[in-house]
């Protein structure tokens with residue numbers, strides 16, 4: 263059957279199982295928007311800024327495991343998505359971004375709304391394509407989805423010139439795909455797995471350090487089983503939260519710059535570290551020379567380039583987390599492995615001593631609202647079962663430290679790029695994917711203003727997100743560094759002339775609630791969640807001087823934390 | 827250490843800029859780079875000369891392998907191999923005795939003179955990069971007007987070959 267490129271695109275997306283397309287129209291994609299208009303299998307969500315389309319698709323992807331899909335026009339449409347693409351790239355999120363392009367005959371001519379989209383996005387995509395012939399369109403799209411969702415996932419850009427969307431070709435949904443140049447390894451090497459198992463079973467102070475790879479591979483069940491079988495402490499990166507239940511006694515919390523005392527001390531003293539789907543980021547390791555100095559390291563990662571990049575490891579295993587963990591479990595069970603209670607008991611006695619420091623304690627008795635307390639209350643009221651998106655700053659770290667995620671894909675944040683403005687649009691994607699679920703966006707008064715226009719999108723699509731704005735009147739994370747390392751010189755970290763967020767929410771057709779007394783926080787959050795079908799903006803005025811503790815200063819080792 | 831990385835990649839538009847972009851984005855250095863299609867026109871063969879510690883070379887090969895267009899690669903410096911570079915060089919021949927002197931040098935280095943004018947020679951020379959360097963040093967009396975070097979091409983010795 264002959265179809266236009268635009269029709270092939272919309273058909274393909276529907277055939278591929280895509281539910282939502284997040285986008286914004288413009289000249290180069292008019293044929294595509296017209297084709298969208300003439301079909302009913304795909305739903306299009308009209309955002310208010312293209313950056314938000316990428317974050318919404320990203321939130322959809324993180325909360326479902328399915329790829330997010332974005333459609334924008336050429337030129338400014340394409341440049342506006344770069345931040346969102348880079349955000350997804352850094353956190354390995356599957357996403358396909360379709361950008362319109364000027365007609366092939368005008369490419370390179372400085373044509374109206376022309377930018378080299380493939381060139382601009384090249385450093386922050388897993389791969390990208392320029393489709394010059396409508397005959398190649400369906401297969402290229404298939405490749406894009408295949409690449410985005412397999413191996414180490416990531417964003418893929420498909421740039422489509424306007425004439426290609428008007429030209430006609432035969433269309434048949436390509437079911438199969440094979441690429442000689444791209445074959446990600448999923449199964450771990452059996453010999454390496456054997457060595458790893460031997461190393462973990464003979465450990466005296468074992469420790470699991472797991473990250474985003476566990477979430478991306480839906481491997482939290484296998485991870486939890488391994489943790490329980492070994493009986494060892496488990497720590498998660500910011501990206502790995504929910505991979506192992508936070509309420510489990512073996513969970514010692516976040517590690518790294520704002521990790522708990524017990525997690526960082528355990529890392530610094532363990533003798534065998536099992537790193538699973540984590541990439542030894544500099545926020546995690548602190549001073550690399552002082553990282554896990556006593557440990558032999560096993561590292562499971564699907565991307566060979568993640569292994570021995572920052573820290574040399576003893577047993578590298580290239581493979582998918584799920585696959586490798588299952589192979590390890592099988593072997594451990596076949597051996598009838600049981601940990602030596604006495605040896606492990608000693609290790610735990612030490613860990614409990616560190617834990618007794620209670621490094622996340624805070625004093626909520628004053629007359630200022632403590633942001634940590636607000637997050638604790640959010641956990642209580644949502645029974646720890648909400649999807650929580652966040653922006654970037656102190657509030658992000660408090661959300662990570664205090665919410666306590668028991669399930670994967672519930673914690674949605676920009677870890678690698680640290681993109682302010684991520685939280686609200688990400689929450690839109692999450693809410694669309696899970697219409698009945700409680701979705702909270704923990705944000706700051708700085709970050710929320712970076713994509714505040716999306717309140718309008720939320721109204722259009724009836725997205726009852728609860729925005730929990732921990733409003734400290736500062737670019738708090740910046741202010742904290744200035745307090746600690748720049749002698750309290752607060753250069754441009756103060757948020758002057760803030761809008762009245764309650765009125766602003768109301769102007770967008772939503773509900774706004776202001777809270778400034780500690781005693782009112784619980785009631786306000788409850789009230790917000792009672793309004794099941796409304797977006798509620800909770801403007802919670804928190805203690806402006808509060809800092810995130812513990813903190814590992816730049817250049818220090820993990821055992822050299824600043825504690826409260 | 828110096829490494830010669832030989833890459834087989836899909837002959838796609840933009841493949842070269844992905845490699846060049848990777849090197850500049852990650853701060854690796856490129857000493858030379860050559861690329862051309864192979865007997866199979868869907869594949870290009872690239873030869874890239876770089877330097878770095880073992881850790882950096884390991885990252886370079888892993889990152890190159892990660893590029894979707896890269897089908898296969900090998901670090902030729904890890905085994906016995908042959909490398910060649912081609913140079914075209916134009917020199918002035920106007921000094922007294924210059925023509926004879928240059929002719930002798932070209933013979934010693936087993937080059938060819940491929941173009942002649944009353945005042946210049948154009949010489950073609952092939953060999954290892956260090957031989958070409960040595961020729962340039964040896965020429966020092968004859969003013970060089972222009973040099974063009976192809977960059978290193980290399981292949982492994984013996985029956986081993988890099989193919990899909």
Ligand SMILES: Cc1cc2nc3c(=O)[nH]c(=O)nc-3n(C[C@H](O)[C@H](O)[C@H](O)COP(=O)(O)OP(=O)(O)OC[C@H]3O[C@@H](n4cnc5c(N)ncnc54)[C@H](O)[C@@H]3O)c2cc1C
Pocket residue numbers: 352353354413414415472473474475476478479498499500501502516517518519520521538539540541542543545546562563564565568581582583584654655658659676677678679680681739
């Ligand atoms: C203000 C701020 C403060 C921060 N502070 C901290 C902090 O204190 N502590 C902290 O931990 N982080 C912190 N972060 C986040 C940090 O920057 C990194 O994003 C994070 O540590 C990376 O997590 P990860 O190692 O789990 O890697 P991810 O980025 O999640 O990478 C996942 C890894 O898993 C691999 N992988 C993917 N899929 C699979 C699969 N199927 N099978 C096997 N492997 C797979 C990938 O190749 C990759 O190596 C902070 C961020 C911000 C913005």
Ligand SMILES: Cc1ncc(C[n+]2csc(CCOP(=O)(O)OP(=O)(O)O)c2C)c(N)n1
Pocket residue numbers: 653654655656657658680681682683705706707708709710732734736737738739740
């Ligand atoms: C787009 C972008 N610009 C700048 C930064 C640097 N930055 C990191 S945290 C932060 C402050 C965030 O302020 P706010 O949203 O109020 O959160 P708080 O730290 O006060 O909780 C800034 C400016 C960033 N991460 N992202």
Ligand SMILES: [Mg+2]
Pocket residue numbers: 655706707708732733734735736737738
């Ligand atoms: Mg703030």
